[in-house]
Amino acid sequence: MIHFIEGQIENLEQNRVIINVNGIGYEIYISLYTFEKLKKKSSCRLLTYFLVKEDAQQLFGFFDGDEKEVFSLLITVSGIGASTAQVILSSMSTNEIKNAILSGNTLKFSAVKGIGSKTAQRLILELKDKMLKVSLSEETIFPAENNKFKDEALSALLTLGFNKNNAEKAINEILKEHSDISAEEIIRLALKRV
Numbered sequence: 001m002i003h004f005i006e007g008q009i010e011n012l013e014q015n016r017v018i019i020n021v022n023g024i025g026y027e028i029y030i031s032l033y034t035f036e037k038l039k040k041k042s043s044c045r046l047l048t049y050f051l052v053k054e055d056a057q058q059l060f061g062f063f064d065g066d067e068k069e070v071f072s073l074l075i076t077v078s079g080i081g082a083s084t085a086q087v088i089l090s091s092m093s094t095n096e097i098k099n100a101i102l103s104g105n106t107l108k109f110s111a112v113k114g115i116g117s118k119t120a121q122r123l124i125l126e127l128k129d130k131m132l133k134v135s136l137s138e139e140t141i142f143p144a145e146n147n148k149f150k151d152e153a154l155s156a157l158l159t160l161g162f163n164k165n166n167a168e169k170a171i172n173e174i175l176k177e178h179s180d181i182s183a184e185e186i187i188r189l190a191l192k193r194v
Helices: 032-038 064-076 082-091 093-103 104-109 117-132 144-159 164-177 183-191
Strands: 003-011 016-021 024-029 042-050 057-062
Touching: 003 032, 016 032, 016 042, 024 057, 024 082, 024 117, 032 082, 042 064, 057 064, 057 082, 057 093, 064 082, 064 093, 064 117, 082 093, 093 104, 093 117, 104 117, 144 183, 164 183
Parallel strands: none
Antiparallel strands: 003 016, 003 042, 016 024, 042 057
């Protein structure tokens, strides 16, 4: 119904934004990814998903089409509502979500607040075929073993206090350059880049 909203940012919080469109303030729920993209902006254009429930009407906003597409798929899984889908999008990038689904990485989803192992298994089972048809911008699909090493390296870098986005970017660049590499090597090379 409402495809996008464009206007001035009146108020920005980690999970929502209020956008002033010709004097009307729209409250839109967002992920941390979108929050990060909006932090230094005074106006924006967000793609939206309008959710109507018996007790509420909510707008969810997305900085890009990839995020909206993955959100739309996530909420088709029974047990995953719009709020949980936003938490998943706040915890992982769209490429990480796709990689985790295609490699069957239930641990990645179980680590997200509000998702148990059964829901993680159902999510992977229900979305694996659909995710094969999704093409994301800057797509990088890693073999399952690289996913494990990538997760270990990212966890180590976050423990050392590095910014998640910078650490992920460095790790992704390293995995593009080196296909067969251990977690320790990824960490060593990433430390030179972050």
